[in-house]
Amino acid sequence: MPYWDERFAAMAERYPEIETQQFHIDILAAHFVQHPDWFDVVVGSNLFGDILSDLGPATCGSIGIAPGANLNPEKEHPSMFEPVHGSAPDIADQGIANPVGQILSMAMMLDHLGETEAAAAVEAAVSETLKEPALRTRDLGGTATTEEAGKAEAERV
Numbered sequence: 001m002p003y004w005d006e007r008f009a010a011m012a013e014r015y016p017e018i019e020t021q022q023f024h025i026d027i028l029a030a031h032f033v034q035h036p037d038w039f040d041v042v043v044g045s046n047l048f049g050d051i052l053s054d055l056g057p058a059t060c061g062s063i064g065i066a067p068g069a070n071l072n073p074e075k076e077h078p079s080m081f082e083p084v085h086g087s088a089p090d091i092a093d094q095g096i097a098n099p100v101g102q103i104l105s106m107a108m109m110l111d112h113l114g115e116t117e118a119a120a121a122v123e124a125a126v127s128e129t130l131k132e133p134a135l136r137t138r139d140l141g142g143t144a145t146t147e148e149a150g151k152a153e154a155e156r157v
Helices: 002-014 025-034 046-058 100-112 116-130 146-156
Strands: 067-070 080-083
Touching (some): 100 146
C-alpha cells in the first residue's frame, strides 16, 4: 500500500485546511465499532473501503441503510450513486430488502446535482418513516416489506 500512502500524504499536503488522520485497516475497523462518532469522511482503497462501507452501517443496525457514491467532484465525468450493500442476491425477489440505502443514494445524487431542497425532503422523509417501527424492514426489527417501506417514504416526500 505504499502508493496509497503516498497519494494520501500528497492530498493532505495539498489541502492543509482539512484535518486528516491515517490508520492501518485493523485499528480503523476497531475505531469504527468503538468510536463511530470520530468519522465524517473516510477515504480508502477499494478493498478497504468496501469492508468499511459494510462495517460502518452495520454498527448502526443494518447495512441496508447506507447510501454510497463514487463522486467526480469536478463534475467533468459522471458520478455513480448506489447503496453500499450492493444487489443483495441472497434476498433478491423476497420483498425484504431495505430500500433506505437506495433512497438515500438518490438524495446524495440530488444534492450532488445542486437540488439541495429535494435532497433534504428525501432525507427528512426517510427519517420520519424510520421513526415508525411498523414501517421498518425486518433488518431493523420491523415487518414492512421493501415495497411498503419505499411507499411510506415516497408518500412523505
